[in-house]
Amino acid sequence: MPKLSIWAIRAACVHLVFGWTIGSLMLAEKGWSTPWSVFDWLPAHIHMLLFGWMVQLAFGVAYWMLPTFGRDRGRPQLAIAAVVFVNAAVALAVVHVFDVLPAWPVFAAEALAAVSFSIHAWPRIKAFGA
């Protein structure tokens, strides 16, 4: 497994733990009223699990598994940028919970991650040996 995949998949696991913990607290709160509320964290929960966990895991596994050009994986800078953008997006989603930031930068970072990774992966979607 290449280094970038190791970092992306480990980061995805970290997002899984944090996003899942918020989700568990929200679920518990439905059944057990508490003096505090974690429901304000719902957008962060969604971004952590859909993008931080699932999308980043997909990026990490795809970077590892897609066909290569000999020993070369094409343009790794774009894949690195995608991983950076995904993690920045989740960090921005957490900041957004405190109402100090609009939502659009979160979605913009996610869109940039998608564009970067797609440009990286496009030429690698080919027959093995081609």
Added chain:
Amino acid sequence: MPTVSRIFIKASLLYLIGALLSGVAMHVPLWPKFAALFPTYVHLFVVGWLTQLIFGVALWLFPKKSREQPRGWEWLSWGCFATLNIGLLMRAVAEPGLIFGDAAGVFGWLLVASAALQWLGAIAFVVNIWPRIKGRR
């Protein structure tokens, strides 16, 4: 494919069917209250189907931990499967119960237990898979 991965993946397919059927129930005009099942539907889909499919495939395909323990701690994988599924099924019963039933106390506590069990399931997966996220050496 190891047994635990087969069980995870087959269970995920059952949840996919269950999630889509609950989606149908949500949209039957005769049962407008079922629209409140949206969180249950989403989590059957995202936890029951997608997450379990990922867990099953990762336990199967990720690099081996060691010659002695190629797939990590087997008991932890089974523990993850058990806690995640018991927790999710408890949610699938308790969340509608809280909406339709009158025994809010029982269903409320079931939801708390469901949250704790599902949390344990995810932690068990991460602890087990972490040493397998590695290069060839």
